[in-house]
Amino acid sequence: MAQKKVWEKEYQNPKLVTGYDKPQAFFLKFLKYIKKDLGLNLGNFRILDLGSGTGRNANYLAQKGAQVIGIEISDTAINLAKNRAKEIGAETKYIKQSIGEKYPFDDKSFDLVVDITSSNSLDENEREIYLSEVFRVLKKDGIFFVRALCKDGDKNAKFLLKNNSGKEKDTYIMPETCLVERVFSKDDFIQIYSKYFKILKMEKTESYSTINNRQFKRNFWLVTLIPGQ
Numbered sequence: 639m640a641q642k643k644v645w646e647k648e649y650q651n652p653k654l655v656t657g658y659d660k661p662q663a664f665f666l667k668f669l670k671y672i673k674k675d676l677g678l679n680l681g682n683f684r685i686l687d688l689g690s691g692t693g694r695n696a697n698y699l700a701q702k703g704a705q706v707i708g709i710e711i712s713d714t715a716i717n718l719a720k721n722r723a724k725e726i727g728a729e730t731k732y733i734k735q736s737i738g739e740k741y742p743f744d745d746k747s748f749d750l751v752v753d754i755t756s757s758n759s760l761d762e763n764e765r766e767i768y769l770s771e772v773f774r775v776l777k778k779d780g781i782f783f784v785r786a787l788c789k790d791g792d793k794n795a796k797f798l799l800k801n802n803s804g805k806e807k808d809t810y811i812m813p814e815t816c817l818v819e820r821v822f823s824k825d826d827f828i829q830i831y832s833k834y835f836k837i838l839k840m841e842k843t844e845s846y847s848t849i850n851n852r853q854f855k856r857n858f859w860l861v862t863l864i865p866g867q
């Protein structure tokens with residue numbers, strides 16, 4: 639299973655993940671957008687959180703009344719997420735499996751699928767399965783929200799791609815964790831996702847990632863997608 643050991647080690651001895659238990663501002667902004675601009679009611683949603691980590695987003699969504707399932711490969715992260723759900727009385731369901739393998743869900747059974755900086759760890763074969771599976775399980779009027787590492791204008795990505803490149807296109811190996819990550823240019827992101835989805839909104843944002851107590855400025859894509867035809 640892809641990079642499972644690296645992620646498990648990361649959760650046991652964190653160098654990268656923060657352990658925060660609340661959604662980040664960009665995700666709250668997205669939820670406001672779907673409520674205010676698209677007129678959708680989260681409380682009625684069935685939501686799939688890909689790479690749910692310690693449940694910061696999945697548990698929050700479940701607390702708001704949505705029916706939420708998180709898929710995650712790290713046992714440690716799943717246990718933390720489940721404990722937090724219990725503490726706050728959220729009925730979030732967590733499943734241990736890779737988001738790069740076929741999903742155990744019916745066709746068109748989710749209103750919202752979120753991938754918050756998780757699929758960057760997939761290889762190209764897994765990415766193809768992830769894309770077709772999200773398309774399959776998303777309702778025709780469903781929404782797919784992706785936060786992905788952006789290559790454009792990111793000096794750290796440029797440095798890593800040059801000095802620590804991985805085997806596949808636009809991948810590098812993070813020296814601190816040995817995690818292989820994929821970064822996306824705007825054109826690549828559009829080309830890859832357009833096979834299955836239409837882009838409703840795409841913005842580039844900047845944020846700081848902390849690794850071993852050092853801060854690195856990184857660029858991210860925040861993208862709202864809907865199923866294509």
Ligand SMILES: C[S@@+](CC[C@H](N)C(=O)[O-])C[C@H]1O[C@@H](n2cnc3c(N)ncnc32)[C@H](O)[C@@H]1O
Pocket residue numbers: 640641645646655688689690691692693694695709710711712715735736737738753754755756757759760
């Ligand atoms: C950067 S963390 C983000 C966690 C969470 N989405 C959040 O916003 O807090 C990436 C997460 O994806 C998980 N992950 C990475 N590859 C995965 C895979 N193939 N299948 C399932 N989970 C995966 C990692 O274990 C980790 O929890």
